[in-house]
Amino acid sequence: MLFMNLQRLKDKQPIIRYHEAAWWLTLWKKSDEFGFLAQAQSQVLQQCLKDLDRAFSDGFDRKQPLKRMPQFKRKGLGDSFRFPQSVRIEGDRVFLPKVGIVRFRESRSIKGLIRSATVSRRGKHWFVSILTAIEVDEPVHESSTATGIDRGVVNLATLSDGSVFEGSKPLKRLSKKLAREQRRLARKTKFSNNWKKQRERITRLYIKIADARNDAIHKATTIISKNHAVTVLEDLRTKNMTASAKGSVDEPGTSVRQKAGLNRSILDMGWFEFGQQLGYKQQWRGGQVILINPRNTSRKCSTCEFTDKGNRITQEQFSCTACGHAENADLNAAKNILAAGLAATACGGIGGQAPYEAGTRGAVMQSLPLAA
Ligand SMILES: [Zn+2]
Incomplete structure (x- = not known):
């Protein structure tokens, strides 16, 4: 469906929306070529088409300038599917329609009404995320302080009170290794066995990097959201358009460019994730972003x-x-960020604004590793 719609966009044709897509799906299930689709629960397939439809809507939405048209994903990275209903949990077993009963290791107890379950694969491991709905009282934040946060290159985050979150130590080493392994991949014959092995190695590295980065971001955002009721961040939607020379990754030089692009993307993902995590953690605690x-x-x-470049x-x-x-450039920036945030509150400029869509109020994502 993605291919068909991208083709239609290229030919300046209107795209196929969900209802028509669902009709195509019933045809495909009966076909020889795509008959394997019938092995999956139809709601899982429909959910996938709904997600795609949503992705196209977001891509066209002018209010979401960061959203791009959906593209084909790399196989093996972020593979997942979602059951919108009919998921049951009994003890350490989860019943997934058409899959059956699967044992899992519960990393957190599941509270509330199960809304949906998402099964994903990371490397060789499978995970199930259970989305539940629970009623919670409107939280009141324990702290009354505000802080500006500068997300940086050298350090993950610098706060306007001078505290610094260094970020993940192994990240730099792993990023270097990734660049090296990717050069190795480029030298191999495409689709050969050695090439496939090398590609597998790179996929595992990507996962390791994502884990290291997420771990550091989780630690930082938890501490920050506990300590401060009001947190101010730069809006990445405008940041990405203006960001040009922030950070050492933009240093000129031979062979740096390719690496710079890679580091850049790792960095961007981290900054975005930082905002997302802080957003929902503040929502839980009654704080604000x-x-x-x-x-x-x-x-x-x-x-x-x-204000001057020469500063x-x-x-x-x-x-x-x-x-x-x-003073330290990041600290100076963090102070400016705080001042801008407080000015915005004083003007009522942020009244009723939801900085990040953190999902349904009271909804909790729980990620549980499935037993092999
Ligand atoms: Zn001055």
């Missing part, structure tokens, strides 16, 4: 507000050419 326009946050002096001497050091105020 304010998104501000990132323009000039790294060039403005946090003391006298003088930023190096990646690390900020020094105001007007008042002489000097």
Whole structure:
């Protein structure tokens, strides 16, 4: 369906929407070529078509400038499917329609009404995520402080009070290794056995990197959301369009470019994930995430507000050419971010704005590894 719709877009034809897609699905199930589809629960297939339809809608939505048209995914990375209903759990066993009863290791007790289950594969391992709905009281945040957060290259996050979250230590080493393994892959004959083995190695590395990064982000966002009721971040939707020379990844030089692109994407994913996690953790605790326009946050002096490119001497050091105020560049940016966030609240500019869509209120995602 994705192929058909992308083809239609290329030919300037209207795309196939869900209802027609579902009709195609019934035909495909009866065909010789796609008859294997009948082995899956029809609701799983319908859900997949609904997700695709949603992805196209988001792609066309002008209010979501970061969303792009859906593309083919790489096989083996993020493979998953979702059961919208009929999932039952008894002890350490989960009943998945058409799959049967599967044993799983419960990483967290499941509370509330089961809404859906998503089965995903990471490398050789299978996981099931159970989405449940529970009624919770409107939370009140324990803290009353506000903080600005600068998401950086050298450090994961720098707060306006001066605290620094370094991020994942093994990430740099793994990123280097990934670049090396990818060069090795490029030298092998495409689709040969050695090439396939090498590709498998790279997939495993990707997973390792994602785990290391997520772990660091989880630790940081948990601490930050516990300590501060109001958290201010730069809005990545505008950030991505303006970001040009932030960070050492943009250093010029031979062979750096390719690596830069890779680091860049790892970095971007981390920044986005950071915002997502902080968003839902603040929602749980009754806190708030304010998104501000990132323009000039790294060039403005946090003391006298003088804004100039020359204020930023190096990646690390900020020094105001007007008042002489000097400090760590990320800390200066974090202070500006906080000030912009507080200004936005004072003007009522963020009234009723939901910074991140954190799903249904009270919905909890629980990821449980399935037994092999
Ligand atoms: Zn100044």
